[in-house]
Amino acid sequence: MRQSESDRAEQFQQILSENRARFGRISRVYGGADNEDLVQEILMQIWRSLPDYQQQATLSTWAYRIAINTAITWKRSSHRAKRRPPDQRLPPDQLPSSQSTCHELDLLNRFLNALSEIDQAVLVMYLDDLTNQEIAAAMGVSHGAIRTRISRIRDRLKHWESDDE
Amino acid sequence: MSELEHLKSMWQSASGISSERFSKLSEAVQKNTRSTQKVVLHRDVAESVAAFVILVFGITGISSSKNWLDFIGFAVLIAVCVEIPVVLWLARRRTLQDISSSNYADFLADEIYYLRRQVRLLKHVVWWYLLPIYTSMTLVCLGVSYPEFSVWITAYLGLCGAVCIYLWRLNQKARKARLEPLLDYYLKLQMALESGENGSESLSPPPEIWGQSTTRQPMTRGRRIVFVVMTVLLTTSIAACGWWLTRVFDERAGWFVLSMAPFVGLLTLIATGAYRRG
Numbered sequence: 001m002r003q004s005e006s007d008r009a010e011q012f013q014q015i016l017s018e019n020r021a022r023f024g025r026i027s028r029v030y031g032g033a034d035n036e037d038l039v040q041e042i043l044m045q046i047w048r049s050l051p052d053y054q055q056q057a058t059l060s061t062w063a064y065r066i067a068i069n070t071a072i073t074w075k076r077s078s079h080r081a082k083r084r085p086p087d088q089r090l091p092p093d094q095l096p097s098s099q100s101t102c103h104e105l106d107l108l109n110r111f112l113n114a115l116s117e118i119d120q121a122v123l124v125m126y127l128d129d130l131t132n133q134e135i136a137a138a139m140g141v142s143h144g145a146i147r148t149r150i151s152r153i154r155d156r157l158k159h160w161e162s163d164d165e
Numbered sequence: 166m167s168e169l170e171h172l173k174s175m176w177q178s179a180s181g182i183s184s185e186r187f188s189k190l191s192e193a194v195q196k197n198t199r200s201t202q203k204v205v206l207h208r209d210v211a212e213s214v215a216a217f218v219i220l221v222f223g224i225t226g227i228s229s230s231k232n233w234l235d236f237i238g239f240a241v242l243i244a245v246c247v248e249i250p251v252v253l254w255l256a257r258r259r260t261l262q263d264i265s266s267s268n269y270a271d272f273l274a275d276e277i278y279y280l281r282r283q284v285r286l287l288k289h290v291v292w293w294y295l296l297p298i299y300t301s302m303t304l305v306c307l308g309v310s311y312p313e314f315s316v317w318i319t320a321y322l323g324l325c326g327a328v329c330i331y332l333w334r335l336n337q338k339a340r341k342a343r344l345e346p347l348l349d350y351y352l353k354l355q356m357a358l359e360s361g362e363n364g365s366e367s368l369s370p371p372p373e374i375w376g377q378s379t380t381r382q383p384m385t386r387g388r389r390i391v392f393v394v395m396t397v398l399l400t401t402s403i404a405a406c407g408w409w410l411t412r413v414f415d416e417r418a419g420w421f422v423l424s425m426a427p428f429v430g431l432l433t434l435i436a437t438g439a440y441r442r443g
Contacts, residue, residue: 012191020187025179036190043194069272076276105179108172118358121269126169127176140270141358154169 008050015046015063022128023067029112029124030071038074042067057137064130065138068121075117111160115153122149219246226305229413235308241301252293256282273355280348287340295329302402309409324398331391392439400430 023042024035031038046063053062112120118139125135132150136143223246226239261267261275286293303322310318404426411419434440 016187016191020184021177021179024187025176028179036186039187040190040194043191047194065268069267069269072269072272104172104175108176116357117354118269127173129173129177138268139358140268150169157169 008047011050011053011059012047015059016043018060019063019067022064025128026067026071026124029109029120030075038071041074042070045070057134061130061134064125064128068125068138072117072121111157114160115156119149119153119156122146123153126150126153219243230308232308232311234311235305238301238304238306238308241297241304245297245301248297249294252286256286270355270358273351273358277348277351277355280344280351284340284344284348287336287344290336291333295333299325299329321398321401324394328391328395328398389439392437393434396430396433396437396439399433400426403429 023039027035027038027042045066049066053059056062057065112123115123122135122139125138130138132143132146136146139146220243223239223243226242227236230236230239259275260278261271267275302325306318306322307314404423407419407423407426409419410422
């Protein structure tokens with residue numbers, strides 16, 4: 001059954017209040033310097049898709065999946081990448097106060113950008129605290145495959161750290 | 166940098182975007198949804214009007230044709246006006262309709278399907294685009310000037326043929342340099358996803374695909390010459406069309422089209438950037 005316009009607006013507000021930080025981080029990784037455009041695109045996709053929400057997953061997980069799909073599609077669209085190179089640093093007003101944390105976040109952003117599209121998506125979802133099952137559903141692979149992939153990313157991170165130092 | 170668990174908590178402490186900015190963006194979304202619908206509507210109307218104008222031009226041509234050559238030429242032109250948008254529309258179509266219920270594997274499959282169609286389209290551009298347009302142009306030109314075939318008509322058609330060959334080469338270059346490596350990259354990603362391979366270093370997209378070079382490449386001399394020739398051809402074609410209209414249709418309409426020719430030429434020069442120095 002199709003929802004009313006007020007239900008839709010209410011659900012939209014709920015998604016926004018629960019996922020603001022998550023969408024911001026996704027857009028930073030995938031959108032680079034164009035992150036605000038990407039946030040807007042994500043919100044637009046969610047708004048358009050809301051009438052089709054069928055409560056098979058929680059509203060937040062459902063919206064997160066749309067955000068990741070939109071972000072990947074956005075990055076694939078090469079004309080956007082042509083405009084501005086990805087800015088891997090976080091803007092100063094959105095960084096944590098500690099300087100070492102800033103440095104680590106910069107490193108993490110660089111690491112994320114060095115990963116393949118699949119690993120990048122898996123790691124972003126993992127960092128955003130999605131369960132392996134939720135990640136597997138979003139990626140369209142088995143639960144075990146995600147576990148293996150995360151363990152490989154962990155190994156790669158260790159090597160990357162030592163290379164970086 | 167430390168373990169993933171530590172990174173997770175650190176990652177979650179960064180917001181990525183300020184709350185005020187986020188609120189403004191979310192407010193803009195609901196307004197933009199309406200304006201996007203308007204833009205789509207305007208685009209559809211513009212495309213329909215353009216198709217209608219060409220169709221009217223073609224039908225006028227057919228009804229005033231003096232011989233079978235220009236009759237067939239105009240008929241082919243009308244067919245081309247229908248065929249090209251249909252081919253492009255079919256190629257643009259996505260299999261994935263619902264973004265919310267799709268997973269990454271579906272996305273990848275859709276992207277591969279889409280790219281395969283694009284590659285096929287560029288590979289056969291001569292059959293569905295260049296040849297029909299060139300054939301219709303040639304037949305109309307020959308039909309209108311029949312029974313005299315001046316050296317100017319021959320030169321004009323020769324130049325148009327040269328431009329067609331250049332466009333064909335450009336399309337093949339784009340297919341080989343951009344689309345095929347991109348298709349190859351997504352096929353590898355799909356294999357990595359299905360087999361659970363690492364998919365790291367070996368799966369970085371080719372740099373030219375993501376357009377990592379942001380500096381504007383200077384235009385080569387050859388390309389500038391081709392753009393100038395294209396502009397001259399376009400201007401001449403519109404002027405010739407105007408002249409033809411003054412004779413067979415309506416003198417005022419013909420003069421209007423004729424007077425538009427230099428403006429269109431100027432706009433083409435600006436759009437292609439051919440006026441710039443290297």
